[in-house]
Amino acid sequence: MRQIKSFLFLALLLGLLLALLFFTRSFDGVGALWGNFIQAASLASCGKSQTFAISLLWGLAILWVDLRASRREILLIALASILLLLGASLVSALYSIFFNPLPGVASLLIAVSLVFVFERTEMGSREPVLLRLFGQRLRPESFRKLVDGTLPVDFPGELHEASVLVCTIHNHVDLMEVLKPVDYVALMNLYLRTASDFLVDVGGYLDECSGESIRVVFGAPLPVEGASNHAAKAARAAIDLVSRLEDLNRECDSKWQKRLDFRVGVNSGPMIAAAYGGARAGRYSVSGPVVEFTRHLSAACAQYGCRILAGSTSYDMASESVEGRPIDLLQRAGSRRRVELYEFLAPKNMLSPERERSRDQFWKGVILFRERKWEESIAALSSARISGIPDKVLDYYLERVERARRGEDDQTPEQALLAEAV
Numbered sequence: 001m002r003q004i005k006s007f008l009f010l011a012l013l014l015g016l017l018l019a020l021l022f023f024t025r026s027f028d029g030v031g032a033l034w035g036n037f038i039q040a041a042s043l044a045s046c047g048k049s050q051t052f053a054i055s056l057l058w059g060l061a062i063l064w065v066d067l068r069a070s071r072r073e074i075l076l077i078a079l080a081s082i083l084l085l086l087g088a089s090l091v092s093a094l095y096s097i098f099f100n101p102l103p104g105v106a107s108l109l110i111a112v113s114l115v116f117v118f119e120r121t122e123m124g125s126r127e128p129v130l131l132r133l134f135g136q137r138l139r140p141e142s143f144r145k146l147v148d149g150t151l152p153v154d155f156p157g158e159l160h161e162a163s164v165l166v167c168t169i170h171n172h173v174d175l176m177e178v179l180k181p182v183d184y185v186a187l188m189n190l191y192l193r194t195a196s197d198f199l200v201d202v203g204g205y206l207d208e209c210s211g212e213s214i215r216v217v218f219g220a221p222l223p224v225e226g227a228s229n230h231a232a233k234a235a236r237a238a239i240d241l242v243s244r245l246e247d248l249n250r251e252c253d254s255k256w257q258k259r260l261d262f263r264v265g266v267n268s269g270p271m272i273a274a275a276y277g278g279a280r281a282g283r284y285s286v287s288g289p290v291v292e293f294t295r296h297l298s299a300a301c302a303q304y305g306c307r308i309l310a311g312s313t314s315y316d317m318a319s320e321s322v323e324g325r326p327i328d329l330l331q332r333a334g335s336r337r338r339v340e341l342y343e344f345l346a347p348k349n350m351l352s353p354e355r356e357r358s359r360d361q362f363w364k365g366v367i368l369f370r371e372r373k374w375e376e377s378i379a380a381l382s383s384a385r386i387s388g389i390p391d392k393v394l395d396y397y398l399e400r401v402e403r404a405r406r407g408e409d410d411q412t413p414e415q416a417l418l419a420e421a422v
Contacts, residue, residue: 007064010114014059018107022052046092046099058085059107066115074112081108129153133275133284134221137206142222151221155275155284162219162286163234163268163314164294165204167195167241170302171261172212183256188212191260194248195241202237207285215294217286220273231268231317235344238264238308239322265297266310266344268317297341304328305392306343315342323351325359326366327393343393358384362394369397374405 062081066074085101085108092099119128130146130153138146169175169191176184188211195214200206203224204216218237219230228236241264249259269290276285290311297309304327315324327341345351351359365380381398385391 006118007067010063010067010111010118011060013114014063014107014110015056017110018052018056018059018103021106022048022055022103046097051100051103055103055107058104059111062108063111063115066112067118071116074115078108078112133282134205135283137200137283139200139203142203142205145222149222155221155273157272157274159270160220160273160286161230161268161270162217162273163230163266163317164207164271164286164291165199165214165216165218165234165238165241166265166294166298167214167216167245167262168265168295168298169212169260169262170299175258175260179256179258187252187256187258187260190252191245191248191262194244198241198244199237202240203233204237205284213295213298215291217273220271220286221284228321229317231266231314232321234266234268235310235314235318235322236347238266238310239344239346242307261302262307263298263301264308265294265299265301266308266314267291267294267297268311268314300341303396304341304343305396308344310342310344312340312342315340315344318344321348322346323348323356323359325362325393329370354386358386358391362397365397365401369401369404372404374401377401 058081062077065077069077082105085104089099089101130143133153133155134143134146169188172188175187179187192209192214196206196209196216199214199216204218205221206214207217208215216234216237218224218234224230224233242262245260245262253259267290271286271288271290273284273286275282276287277283293311297311301307301309306327309327310318310324318324323345324342325345327343329338329340331338345355345359361380361384365377365384368377368380378398378401381394381401384394
């Protein structure tokens with residue numbers, strides 16, 4: 001809408017300026033010189049009203065295109081358009097009609113000048129600045145909302161309640177050692193394209209996309225649309241992403257005989273969102289303990305044996321949208337604050353009766369473990385087993401209960417690191 005309003009305003013200026021030049025006969029002298037050059041004295045002239053209409057429409061078309069183009073593209077379009085107008089005049093002369101190209105050239109130059117002046121205004125510079133900050137990291141409709149909205153484009157820094165999703169490939173070093181460089185890059189790019197395209201399409205902002213890691217934000221710079229909150233959106237995106245990457249792994253297995261060990265962390269809470277960096281490397285990003293802890297959650301997935309590990313705030317906000325189970329309860333040394341970690345399993349009410357029974361028994365076993373009722377915990381966890389389906393999280397807890405029963409349930413280095421990051 002903002003672009004249409006800008007175009008209509010500039011189109012009005014273009015029409016007024018062109019009419020002023022045209023009807024004050026400013027083009028007659030130069031037009032006569034061009035007519036002499038192509039020997040058009042004996043040719044019938046194209047009507048003034050027709051020439052004006054053609055020139056105006058030509059200028060409006062150039063104006064519309066230039067509003068979406070870069071400066072280099074604008075200059076190339078202008079040069080090509082001038083050559084096209086001159087060529088049209090020469091072709092019309094072959095059919096005994098003199099078409100004066102000068103009004104069209106003037107209309108084009110006015111359009112280009114208006115665009116260059118407009119780009120220096122606050123309204124005109126809004127889209128280029130947002131494009132530099134966000135690129136294609138937002139889906140097109142979200143980017144248009146930013147352009148048409150009222151948020152300041154300098155993004156000086158604001159506290160946002162949002163959710164972060166981090167997906168990391170844990171076996172990237174092993175893949176690098178066994179694959180040829182070209183195959184490693186092809187595999188990783190396939191993963192990055194698949195994951196980033198999907199997460200942006202479902203409404204996330206692609207904050208970071210490195211060699212083996214992706215970070216996506218839900219809830220910033222724009223709030224999540226619809227009835228779901230940002231955590232529910234991130235949770236559902238994480239579950240669907242795991243399904244898509246499992247399909248991708250089958251493709252990787254058939255092509256390279258290798259699979260990606262991907263892990264996903266989801267965390268929600270306050271974070272500082274701003275435009276970080278300068279003109280060369282500036283972009284919109286988020287930072288803060290919530291963001292950093294998400295990376296730790298992704299890394300800790302391998303220890304617990306799960307694909308998705310989420311913080312307590314994410315689970316609380318998303319619990320009506322997804323099914324989950326408890327994984328660990330962390331407490332930093334010297335602090336009373338405790339943080340529960342959860343695994344997201346499936347969309348709400350999408351577990352089979354057997355998986356739902358298994359989830360409930362697992363939950364019961366974890367509670368009994370925390371109450372230090374070792375035998376009852378082992379019985380509940382053992383009954384959570386589904387025959388023929390591996391469950392590394394369940395294996396981890398059965399081993400942990402056994403160690404606790406022997407008095408050996410000390411914190412692992414990974415748990416200590418997570419606790420320090422709480």
